[in-house]
Amino acid sequence: MSIISCPACNKQISSRAPLCNYCGFQMGEVTEQDLEIFQARKLRDTIYRLNMASYLVITVFIAGFGWYWWESKGFSQASGMGPFILMGLAAMAYLVVRGMLFRSRQQRKAMRAKKQMSKDLRRNL
Numbered sequence: 001m002s003i004i005s006c007p008a009c010n011k012q013i014s015s016r017a018p019l020c021n022y023c024g025f026q027m028g029e030v031t032e033q034d035l036e037i038f039q040a041r042k043l044r045d046t047i048y049r050l051n052m053a054s055y056l057v058i059t060v061f062i063a064g065f066g067w068y069w070w071e072s073k074g075f076s077q078a079s080g081m082g083p084f085i086l087m088g089l090a091a092m093a094y095l096v097v098r099g100m101l102f103r104s105r106q107q108r109k110a111m112r113a114k115k116q117m118s119k120d121l122r123r124n125l
Helices: 032-071 082-113 119-124
Strands: 003-005 012-014
16 A cells, blocks of 8 residues: 555545545545545535535624724724724625525435435445
């Protein structure tokens, strides 16, 4: 067993791997179960990344609110448009990320609803 580069994404993978763990490129004989496990892992990673993105957007929104508070001297003076634009963009980004997260979770729910799911597939969802 050696480490080789994937022909599709050039990441380092095992020479015995039937498919690339990163991009899904099929290196040899791949069973239907292996493909389902790969898709489940990819969906799990997508959900994790979308959760982290939503936390980041919330942090940006809070930073915009802090900027507004700082610029308005504790809400006693008028503030510029910068904080409002930042908070508005963060709110829109949050709604987009949450919509994508909802769609991904629906896909995961559909995968879990399939009958005859293997233990490996259940563990990866």
